[in-house]
Amino acid sequence: MTQQTSGLIHGLYAEGDPIQDTKAPAGPIADRWNTRKFESALVNPANRRKLSVIIVGTGLAGGAAAATLGEAGYHVKSFCYQDSPRRAHSIAAQGGINAAKNYKEDGDSTFRLFYDTVKGGDYRSRESNVYRLAEVSANIIDQCVAQGVPFAREYGGLLDNRSFGGVQVSRTFYARGQTGQQLLIGAYQALERQVAAGTVEMYSRHEMLEVIVADGRARGIIARDLVTGEVETHLADVVVLATGGYGNVFFLSTNAMGSNVTATWRAHRKGAYFGNPCYTQIHPTCIPVAGEHQSKLTLMSESLRNDGRIWVPKRAEDCDKDPREIPEEDRDYYLERIYPSFGNLVPRDIASRAAKYVCDEGRGVGPKVGDFRRGVYLDFTDALRRMSKEAVAEKYGNLLDMYQRITGENPYEVPMRIYPAVHYTMGGLWVDYDLQSSIPGLFVAGEANFSDHGANRLGASALMQGLADGYFVLPNTIRDYLAKGPFEKLDDSHEAVVEAKASVDARIAKLLEINGDRTVDSFHRELGNIMWEYCGMERTEEGLLKAIDLIRALRDEFWRNVRVLGAADTLNQSLERAGRVADFLELGELMCIDALHRRESCGGHFRAESQTEDGEALRHDDEFAYVAAWEWGGDNGGAPILHKEDLVYEFVEMKQRSYK
């Protein structure tokens, strides 16, 4: 066990009451969701139109929820910051979506998908939620096919499946490399159908900047019209956040440029607990950083590891040589060397860390960015020899083309270079079984909540979770909440509304007023470097403490020295970014505190102090088998308060993993 240097770690946080009730029904796991649905109150169709729902986010989670609640007859207002709901970041998912259909008769089942997800999450997720996810997964495929999602099919006309992310059954449905796009277009079309039907009002190019909590309930949001700059108040009976992940706290990630934490962070500051903020997934096969100008990183499907071999030169002197001239005996196929049985197919986190280590040793390849070369070879030479160029192109053609477009190098001739990048955040707002946060009336869906993936997410299960939440879970649980409504009528003069609007106005004014010397991006980059260095693939107590100091200093400087030009009453992209970076600067600190307090390694969270002799992540179930739900410590710099939700495993036995 990692030794703790002092009390509650340097007074960085305080501990509050544990969370006792997650509202999951008891009983056999297979019956729980039916029980909950049956117990959930009904709303008379005639009353639905009088009940209003705000849904922020139009990705798979938000888009699906808005369409479904619109169909049910509620009055829905839907928001996104892009110019169209169809552009939410879900569009970028490539690989596929899992569902326990067992179309291949290869032994898959709801229970197996549940089991794999709990195990994949390294025993840090809630069994009831995960089981429900597996249970509704099959309905998702039916729904999408009915909407016209063009999944890959076999010659007989039936749906094709592949195996994905190291599992032994073929349960992944896909649409070439565009699964996210096709699923999202399905949800988007269903949403636009409701816009036409008059049940959904669409607000695109709108950014939510505050949640309104009145008399103990979430009752609305403050949003800025990004075109006119107008700060608007929107009120409703219930608010849903489906605003995606916060990987952009690292500046460079595979997320879209606009992905942000603002919506969930503002809610956190208003009382919503933030669950497991330090759980981040780093994906091993991304295209490395090319230079200081880099604005984002591009993922390449990890299926490339099935046929590509990963290596670096044995000697640092060889790192700037043409790789084709480095003879076999001078190459280090380090994954094959260290993990002889899994080789290049070890899980994402192990492959990522191993790449970091060889580069830290000075054996990375590609251009120097800063002091180091950050890249390793992913070599298809053997595959080309074994399979023919045509066969490789048939299987991986579009990925190799994408690589060539971005790097200008031909992967059929020169080994590709890859490096890990931040890809997904398992943490998010804490929610109960109903997906309700600790603020009554504030529900959270998709990547924005912490719910189903524990400390690590399996491939092809984020799309599944987004659509499960949006199509099937939320519409049932929200109904139960709305059955208590409509709530007392609010108007713009209510003190909570006035306060929320005033705080947004003040913040915008402040950002424009500072007129310092540094651009927003320069702060964001610096924050990203700190997070990547100290709260990235490997974390230590010393590094995290240092990061917290660095972040605090940077945040101070930001509020003194940022330069945001332009006005508030027009399209102003620097202002948009400034607000997002300001929130990342607060989130980053909480992520470090969470990582610091969790003195174990689990899933995507690797504490160097907690590893086995073989260098594997070592969990401490006796002490850390809980969800860390953080309460905001107050605007006056109070320390965040930790609430623990104990994780009880009744149906799956906890095991330590091994890939040697």
Add this chain to the structure above:
Amino acid sequence: MTGMNLTLKIWRQAGPRAKGEMVTYPVTDISPDMSFLEMLDVLNEQLTARGEEPIAFDSDCREGICGMCGLMISGKAHGPEVTTTCQLHMRSFSDGDEITVEPWRADAFPVIKDLVVDREAFDRIIQAGGFISANTGAAPEAHSVPVPKPKADRSFMAAACIGCGACVAACPNASGMLFLGAKITHLGELPQGQPERDARVVAMVNQHDHEGFGGCTNIGECSLACPKEIPQDVINQLNLDLRRALTHGH
């Protein structure tokens, strides 16, 4: 490798009703590995440092899939390669080049600011009928309706459209028929799309015309500019479907 020096001529327009103009910005030491938008990021950082308001342009995924980016680069929608603006890299240019950068130009896509345009007309075309009516929960088992592979593949090909609007920007008539044809083909090739097929095409074409997009005169620039290489024959399918729907009395 040393960087390139380029002269950029960029459309600046303060707001929807403001008068716009081309402004010249020299940029130096541009790495060929930068994407076109990263080059604009670098310029914007420099403008901010000089106290000039940065240039507004749209982008989000920066990996060629969300359809948010889109610029007329030296007169070509998305520039000289068959790809999106965000996936265009500076190695496609040479030292000393002069590059003009403008927003999409079309009545149906009014300029909001600088290089940012309003493309909500596309959403309204989808609202008119670009969907299959299948309420959540009402779906039959996915395998109950097999789809012949050639049809599934063709549907998929058309569904690859990212709604970027390059087809409209490239068309001398500013027609949205390639976008429209892609949706008609995506849904029309599938058995699930049949019940609404006639009504869909009529409603979508009406909305398209109502938004102020031009008609198609078979010039073919749309397909050449399309980053997803949607073929022109989706417009043929659109016309066939429309004729069929009209003979069915729609």
